[in-house]
Amino acid sequence: MDLEKQPQKPAVPAETARPDQAMRASDADRDRIADILRDALAEGRLDAEEHSERIEAVYRAKTVGELEPLVRDLPVAGRGPAAPYGAATAAHDGGADDDGVPAENLVAVFSSSTRKGRWSVGRRTNAFSVFGSIEIDLTEALFRQRLTVINATSIFGNVEVRVPENVTLRGSGTGILGNFEVVTLEAADPEAPVVVVNGYAVLGNVEAKPKRGRLIADLHARLRKHLG
16 A cells, blocks of 8 residues: 655755855944944943953954844844945955954053053954053054954053044943943044944943044055055
8 A cells, every 4th residue: 555645845945145244344344333232232232241242253253244143133223234244334445454463462450551652553452450550542553454442341440541633432331330431532534543442340440532632643644554
């Protein structure tokens, strides 16, 4: 007796990655995702630890496909779709973040640490202060890239960041029985360096603001020189 043949269910096609997900992420892509995460932190959708972890992942991401999951569970009202690869692109898009230079770490535990003068600032700097003091002065620094991220953590300590008046300064963070303050700047020059300060202060202080009277001269030439 022949068994009745059961109709076979059609195979579910495997989800294929969109071609744009393999696209190399630009600074503008990362900056846009960081803005969404900053808003989520302010609205209470993310706590400080989750925000810090995702921000770290944003600036480690190499492709658009690595950025998208970081905001997939967050609303992006007023921003349009969450796809980071879109109309806004950086003027220097492509490969500038692949220099292989590791993040610079500044640590002060019952001590002090200072970075100032004529120095080449990397893409990412981590500042960690416990009962200590850290000063990061970018007023004479040479920027190798347009976007510079400083992750600052202060526990019973102090972290101060100073920037020239003609760069863009942004940031987001939390003060827990402490102070976290970023004096926002928007540079008139669209190609000016962008400094983003993120982190938190627990019974401590994190402060980022411009140093009056200090300017970076000839931003276009300096960026062209260091971006190639």
